[in-house]
Amino acid sequence: MRDVAIVAFAQSPHRRRTDELSEVDLLMPVLHQVLETTGLKANEIGFTCSGSADYLAGRAFSFTMALDGVGAHPPISESHVEMDGAWALYEAWVKIMTGEADTALVYAYGKSSPGQVRDVLTRQLDPYYLAPLWPDSLALAALQAQALLDAGHADRAALTAIATRSRTDAAANPYAQLTGDVPAGGLLVHPLRTGDCPPIGDGAAAVILAAGDTARALCARPAWIRGIDHRIEAHALGVRDLTDSPSTRLAARHAGAFERPVDTAELHAPFTSQEVILRTALDLGDDVRVNPSGGALAANPIMAAGLIRLGEAAARIHRGASVRALAHATSGPCLQQNLVAVLEGESAHG
Amino acid sequence: MTEILSAPLVVEFPFTRSLGPVQSAFLTGLRERTVLGVRTDDGRVLVPPVEYDPVTANELRSLLRVAPTGTVTTWAWNPAPRRDQPLGTPFAWVLVRLDGADTALLHALDAPGPDAVHTGMRVRIRWAATRTGAITDIACFEPYDGEPGTTEPVPHGGEFTDSVTGITVPARLDYVHTPGRAQSAYLKALEDHRTVGERCPACRKVYVPPRGACPTCGIATAEQVEVGPRGTVTTFCIVNIKAKNLDIDVPYVYAHIALDGADLALHGRIAGIPYDQVRMGLRVEPVWAEGARHPDHYRPTGEPDAGYDTYKELV
Numbered sequence: 114m115r116d117v118a119i120v121a122f123a124q125s126p127h128r129r130r131t132d133e134l135s136e137v138d139l140l141m142p143v144l145h146q147v148l149e150t151t152g153l154k155a156n157e158i159g160f161t162c163s164g165s166a167d168y169l170a171g172r173a174f175s176f177t178m179a180l181d182g183v184g185a186h187p188p189i190s191e192s193h194v195e196m197d198g199a200w201a202l203y204e205a206w207v208k209i210m211t212g213e214a215d216t217a218l219v220y221a222y223g224k225s226s227p228g229q230v231r232d233v234l235t236r237q238l239d240p241y242y243l244a245p246l247w248p249d250s251l252a253l254a255a256l257q258a259q260a261l262l263d264a265g266h267a268d269r270a271a272l273t274a275i276a277t278r279s280r281t282d283a284a285a286n287p288y289a290q291l292t293g294d295v296p297a298g299g300l301l302v303h304p305l306r307t308g309d310c311p312p313i314g315d316g317a318a319a320v321i322l323a324a325g326d327t328a329r330a331l332c333a334r335p336a337w338i339r340g341i342d343h344r345i346e347a348h349a350l351g352v353r354d355l356t357d358s359p360s361t362r363l364a365a366r367h368a369g370a371f372e373r374p375v376d377t378a379e380l381h382a383p384f385t386s387q388e389v390i391l392r393t394a395l396d397l398g399d400d401v402r403v404n405p406s407g408g409a410l411a412a413n414p415i416m417a418a419g420l421i422r423l424g425e426a427a428a429r430i431h432r433g434a435s436v437r438a439l440a441h442a443t444s445g446p447c448l449q450q451n452l453v454a455v456l457e458g459e460s461a462h463g
Numbered sequence: 464m465t466e467i468l469s470a471p472l473v474v475e476f477p478f479t480r481s482l483g484p485v486q487s488a489f490l491t492g493l494r495e496r497t498v499l500g501v502r503t504d505d506g507r508v509l510v511p512p513v514e515y516d517p518v519t520a521n522e523l524r525s526l527l528r529v530a531p532t533g534t535v536t537t538w539a540w541n542p543a544p545r546r547d548q549p550l551g552t553p554f555a556w557v558l559v560r561l562d563g564a565d566t567a568l569l570h571a572l573d574a575p576g577p578d579a580v581h582t583g584m585r586v587r588i589r590w591a592a593t594r595t596g597a598i599t600d601i602a603c604f605e606p607y608d609g610e611p612g613t614t615e616p617v618p619h620g621g622e623f624t625d626s627v628t629g630i631t632v633p634a635r636l637d638y639v640h641t642p643g644r645a646q647s648a649y650l651k652a653l654e655d656h657r658t659v660g661e662r663c664p665a666c667r668k669v670y671v672p673p674r675g676a677c678p679t680c681g682i683a684t685a686e687q688v689e690v691g692p693r694g695t696v697t698t699f700c701i702v703n704i705k706a707k708n709l710d711i712d713v714p715y716v717y718a719h720i721a722l723d724g725a726d727l728a729l730h731g732r733i734a735g736i737p738y739d740q741v742r743m744g745l746r747v748e749p750v751w752a753e754g755a756r757h758p759d760h761y762r763p764t765g766e767p768d769a770g771y772d773t774y775k776e777l778v
Binding site: 132133134135136137138141144145155168170171172178180181182183184185186187227228229231232233236240241242243244245246247248249252253255256257258259260263300302303304305347348349350351352355 | 480490509510537539545556630632637638642645674677681683
């Protein structure tokens with residue numbers, strides 16, 4: 114097996130709207146930044162993979178326009194997932210593990226501002242029984258939060274504490290959209306208050322992956338991907354126990370998350386209630402630093418927020434703030450799909 | 464700084480889908496005020512039913528009728544209904560486990576306010592007056608304090624006269640599209656019947672229409688360059704099939720045209736010359752219709768044809 118690491122990470126400032134920027138305008142600075150960090154030229158990248166969603170822009174094949182930003186001519190080896198960039202990273206990891214490439218550029222972006230993201234996300238639901246009812250993303254998260262409260266797994270104070278911690282931590286994150294004290298706010302969809310929900314915004318992120326000695330040459334302290342896995346649960350919401358996340362737990366087991374404790378966890382929990390579920394599924398103790406970046410409650414660019422969790426966890430390893438970190442990404446309603454990666458610095462490799 | 468343009472963008476489509484045997488039976492059943500579930504390998508009854516067991520992935524075909532009454536398993540109060548949601552007045556989203564079922568169905572609950580809703584409350588289906596074989600045949604749920612319905616599901620063959628075999632789900636999403644700086648400048652220039660591209664600071668190529676980045680160098684382009692109005696046909700095709708809603712007689716010529724000064728050809732229709740006389744190297748110029756936002760077509764300028772070497776990189 115090859116050792117594969119995240120060697121560079123960059124993200125844009127996340128903002129409520131970026132009318133003056135096209136997708137490629139939004140993306141180019143982060144692409145340039147990761148290339149500059151590693152010293153790689155665009156034509157030296159072995160594989161390029163991206164994550165985005167046409168429904169956010171309302172245009173078919175919108176990712177092809179963003180490709181201008183990576184220098185796609187002369188021809189490059191390229192792929193795209195209509196999902197969060199965390200899944201693009203998984204594809205790139207597979208490409209490197211199979212020896213097809215030694216380096217990979219992974220990027221993701223989401224401009225939510227052109228449309229109504231609550232409505233847009235209804236189009237990813239089952240088209241027979243759910244989509245015709247237009248249950249929006251907050252409504253579905255609220256059903257999950259209420260189930261959690263009814264089960265006694267959390268109370269209002271616990272949810273508020275998560276919101277407060279996230280946004281307080283985000284004050285140290287220059288890219289975050291919401292920082293500092295954010296009042297709990299009014300009820301958006303009961304029981305979710307404004308403070309329990311993520312901001313809607315535009316943003317982009319990019320990472321570079323590299324194998325073995327290439328990674329060591331590109332980065333003083335690579336964030337080695339010790340394990341990565343993703344799992345999905347039953348499609349129908351009413352079949353699942355919404356208070357639990359067995360797919361996260363299974364992905365974590367396959368990623369080796371339970372073999373040794375982690376010191377940091379970047380969890381893709383756009384709603385406060387989802388952090389409670391993920392902490393339990395991942396068996397994270399109070400000694401684990403959760404979402405020091407502020408997490409998705411501080412900045413949630415759709416399709417990039419999961420990749421940012423991997424990038425933030427890696428960046429902590431790069432700067433020596435973490436030895437072993439867990440990164441989690443989710444996609445779909447109520448934590449339907451979950452990806453878990455375990456990242457380690459060199460010293461932890463033994 | 465160019466003014467950033469924006470315009471409404473509506474994406475609207477009828478999503479037409481065929482139904483398998485199980486979904487067909489379920490949705491036809493709703494039309495007939497009958498709720499069907501399906502029994503899984505481990506004996507649970509799934510409502511709404513699916514065709515494959517979510518645990519074993521085995522095919523499921525054993526349909527059963529469950530009651531139109533049930534219990535709320537979780538809920539969320541929606542104070543501001545959005546377009547196309549089941550009720551126009553504030554309502555609760557609910558997951559309801561119908562009597563006889565082991566799983567829950569998502570729908571709306573008509574209740575006066577959040578204080579009137581709780582997990583465990585009893586509800587029943589309110590049927591839509593007009594039913595077509597769709598999940599919306601359930602108008603919503605309503606509070607119900609009567610006797611529990613049948614808790615034992617009753618086997619059902621899933622057969623109805625005139626079964627629904629497909630559904631068409633209309634969808635509409637509204638956007639405000641902003642094309643960004645480069646395309647805004649391009650569109651603004653077109654208002655004056657001018658065409659502007661942007662030059663890459665590294666490879667010096669001029670792209671038109673500009674998209675703000677050089678696809679070869681992967682860097683931002685910013686230097687505006689006016690190109691055209693004349694250009695050269697680099698390649699073309701003859702269209703013989705009339706497109707729906709297109710008011711142009713066939714055959715006509717559709718061409719790639721390299722405007723003078725541009726390093727990328729753009730598309731356009733060629734007219735003012737018989738279709739079988741259009742050729743590579745033909746020199747053309749745009750023809751604008753009254754009030755149009757783009758050239759209607761391009762016509763020959765009468766100049767001598769351009770030499771192949773002058774445009775071979777752009778073919």
